[in-house]
Amino acid sequence: MAKLYFRYAAMNAGKSTALLQAAYNYEERGMTVALFTAAHDERSGRGVIGSRLGLTRAAATFGPETRFERAALPAQLACLLIDEAQFLTSEQVVQLHRMAHVEGLPVLCYGLRGDFRGEAFPGSAKLLTIADELEEMKTICACGRKASMNMRIDAEGRRVLHGEQVLIGGNDRYRAVCPSCYYAGDGVDIHQAPGLFG
């Protein structure tokens, strides 16, 4: 029985690498897959899924208007793979869930669970609610504990507490940290306390 899967993590846990590996595993067995990524994620170029290990691959893009049920998908599709799934809308997650259970198409979504404020992304909230299988992909904080939070750091090296959920451009950076380091970062200039954040 096909399922909707959500594999979630903090930043830099290797989500895109895992997605590309999953695609390869299907294709090695002669099966066809379709890849999507968020239209506004252009870190690796528009419509490109890029892994930090250097692998890149072209993908279709989705925006809030995309209807996956009507997307031009290849015949005999074995699996739908979606990167940056936190940017799906709630309705799109329902479309994907329906495709898994009505059309029998497995859908694998990879994305962030929460933003730098500790708030859910809309797509992640819905995926965490209705996906059939949840899998946390683990990554490690600089202190050695499990990283589960995303910290936004501004150009001066301070943790950012408020602001837009998604910044396009700008000089802010992100770091995956454990909760202890996340809260220890309140108002701390990381250039002044480098030991705290490695």
Ligand SMILES: [Zn+2]
């Ligand atoms: Zn830590």
